[in-house]
Amino acid sequence: MNFASNVVGAITPLLAISSFSIPLLSLFIKNKKFYNAYALTISAIALAMSSWTFARLIEGGYKPIVYKFGGWPPPVGIVYEVDALNGLLGLYASLVMFIAFLFSTWYSKFIDDVTWYYTLLLGLETGIIGCIYTGDVFNLFVMLEVLSISAYGLAAFFTRRPTALEAAFKYAFIGALVTTLYFIATVILYSAYGTLNMADLLGKSTLASSSGFSGWLFGDVTSASLAAIAFTLWVFTFKSALFPNHFWVPDVYSAAPVPVIAAFSGAVEITGVYVVVRFMYTLFGAESVLALNGYRDSILLILLILGIASGIVGSLMMILQKNAYRLLGYSTISHIGLLYMVLSLGMSSIPSDVLKTALTALVYHIVNFGLGKVLMISSVGLVSTPTGERDLDKLSGLSRLYPIASIGITMAVFQLIGLIPFGGFYSKLLMYQAFISSGQPMLAVALIAISAISSLGYLKIFYALIFPPLLRSSVKEREGVVIPIVSALAVAVLLLGLFSPAVSKFIETVVENSLMPKGVKMYYESFIEVLRNYTGGG
Amino acid sequence: MIIELMISTLVFPGVLFISALSFFTEWYLRKGVAHMQSRMGPTYVGPIGLLQPFMDFVKLLVVKEETKQKYSLTWLAELFGVLGISAIVSSLLLLPLSPIRIAADYDFLIYIYLLGVMVPIAMVAMSLCMSNPFVSVGASRLLSIVLIVEPAFFTGMLTPILIATHISSSAPMFCEEAYCKLPLYSIFYSSITIGSAWSNPIYATALIIGLAAVVVSVQAKAMLNPFNIPEAEQELIAGIKTEFSGPLLAIFNLLHNVELSSSILFIIYVFLGGPYPFRHLSIQGVLVLMAKYIAILTLVAVVRALFGRFRVEQGVWILVKYSLIPAIAAITIVSLSNFYA
């Protein structure tokens, strides 16, 4: 158990140190292959560590693993607390990042300066894993900044392309504003609760009774929680690209390097969704002060409406796009909308078994959507990168040169539309179940409308890349490592569907042990246990 | 059991049955429309031309030569066509008609994804395998219709399923012994309980509205008049069928007809309770089933004969008006009445 917690604590420092040592190494070593191997090894180690952590978690009956940084006990020092949801998403995110690094070893042929690229990409992974594993609200802010700065840098990686600069500045300006707002939110939380630890906040927000207007914003638990959650939600809906805060996504996608796009849609936006789930279900659950006067319910209702709007706007805009990656950006927005639709079924009027189905659908769809998207981006990247074109019209028919890309795109389209028997269908099936059994059939109608509209957008990629005859003679680049990536992911999305009884049962256990009352209790209890060990068993 | 399943999906209610039904459907539609327009319709093969569609199919499949063009991917088009047909045939396992039945909670979603998503995608992909600008135009027209039809069809079909589930959970007297353990929200459950819902005036209103919406959307899904924009038989050059010839055309026609007849079958079971008020495997039951099938088919034929073709944007808005909005209205009535009951 102790060793397991040390592994949890070691992942982010390892990533951060190896990221920052690349500029130093670049003084001595100029060989591209070295950096490819170096970054790949580091991310493989991170993947191994996070999967080992998750295996320990299953072994220990999903009892959360707590790591104390510097040996300081929880409310005083920073802790990482990994419960079932954390552990699964950490494993998933490091898997996605590993695939991005693997793809980068092929992609690095087409970029000049590989050292800064890998520095930033490792920094991005540090931020993502840190945000997911952390058990401390302020450490979340620090990790969010690590993530964001790497993300801005990667968005502006092609500094000679005006569109990349424009996208990066739009993202970075609002991003900087948004993270500062989150800083204010943590300060407000600290002023009221006197703690920054998530488990401690969970306990205090559930126990605390409102003391009226004693401290007005500073000191009063209720008003502070309300203000803090308002800011936090705005911040993380920006990070996860929910409807009114989604504008940066297509811009960044249309100009960033291809593996970065995969990392963005597979991991960065999912991190945002994860934090919202953590705040709405663990920190400020149905019994916390946030439920005062139906505030939590009304916020969830608004998230639901925004989720529908996000799905519809994203899929409508997909139809319009000319740039392949911009189209995929809008498809991410539409899927994020679906995730928010199921995420927000935690209103007090909805029975808890429906909520369990909904949250299972959420986690399942995160995995399905992420892997399908990474598959899609790497297949399209294989076709588009050698030509340097991103315009669908100019790419037409090119995937006839690369049969593996055609297979990958086909599988990814089927996965993202949700055809039987691909994984995407089963998570949508769970969503429909949740919507219909919650007594809101109109939500199911909205879901099928979103699916119908977005299938038009996906067919556009299909139509542009696979069907038209190849007219222009074009040089074929060697596929190299992309073949194993695409084939493994294609098999994975099919297996996610064919083994969905087992997968969905497993995810249901994860949800039960993390987001449902039982899991939340476990999250709090392991915090208390660590505290007791420190104070000497009292 | 696996062998039974394999045979059943081939014979009844599998490929052979649904193909035969679809040939009959095509003959009936052609004959009916011709009758209404004072024409002859099919006459040559079989008694009153009954075997004409079948012979057309065989001729295209076996005798006619396939013309290949430089850019086409014929094998892929055939594969997509066959995939569409087998999606429809395997969805028939959800009906009470089938000797081997699959019923599960929410299985109508499987049906919707098989028929509403898989089949249009198969059709579009099939046509896009043939490179031709006119085909692409036809495909995009089909897609813009699918955009509206799919939610409308889903919403319409959801109406009886919600009603059936609500009836059984609120009034157990409808729950006959043998059926009590059956999964809710399933096509099977809806088909055995929906008959009793027609006596309730509120439910009957919702069902009628929903039925109308679904019939209109089936009309559009099957690309019959007035929604034959994507097919554009008369204009020939701007439809999705333009480049098909020989076996490929046969497969496409079969896919199209099978889709129409299986949609009608599902409508009969989900909305009208199949052989209700009689039981399956009784003579009256079979007769009632056939009568209902003919009735719905006649409705489709009448609509087809009455209207001319719409332009694309007209068609889409007509669909919104007469299919999507009524379907949503129906489902709203049901949810409201369930809420206040």
Added chain:
Amino acid sequence: MIDVFTFLFTICMLSIVVNLGISLYGVLYKPSLIKKIISLTIFSDSANITAIIIGYVRWRNPGEIAPPVLLNPNPTLEDIEEFAKVAVDPLPQALVLTAIVIGLAVTLFLVFLTLQIYRFYGTTDVRRIAKLKG
């Protein structure tokens, strides 16, 4: 009657909130990139000041506030207790330090981006930097 301390504190808080609002407006609605950067620094500084003020634990009796200095080089337990009563909360200061460092990095990055954008677009007016749309 309201005491002077609370009155001043309220004014201070209000002005910070107003400052936050104005700089938020500046970041989002001012067209010039340079002005946006300036507003952003104002915004993060206001946030930092909020954090510092939180550390002063305002609801303590104002008369007790004295410079938080430990006079005894080898403090006893009582000394530390006495110290804890008058000292400010150190945590928000640590938070602010972190935030300032991060803010520096972000501002530098934004200045670099602005310079590069000016080179390519010849303007720093965001209304004219709109190649990516639709």
Added chain:
Amino acid sequence: MLIASDPISASILISLVMLYLTLLLYIVIRVLKPKHSESSDESREMYLGGEHPSILSKPHVLQSGLYWAIVFRDFKKAYRGLVEKMHTGRVIDWAYYMTAWLLILLLLAIIALGISALV
């Protein structure tokens, strides 16, 4: 005979049936198909109502024209709003929507607090 189970296993069963049927029918069609589909030069051209394919610059519609009818006819108004009001590419236009969402969140918080102050 009735197989009642959860929808997930049901759909997996159905997809297996679908796979089996697809393979079977595909083989049947391949066998039934006339073998002698040797094509002449004439048949290798596209069907363009009698025109020669040389009248086309490309043998297919560009993907940007694929949904022309949807974008410029059927949902013209919706797209005009989405493109000209919302996704203009100008940060200032985005800010209206983003601040509106922030204001909604804050307003809700104030209302919730106000109710608790009154009650």
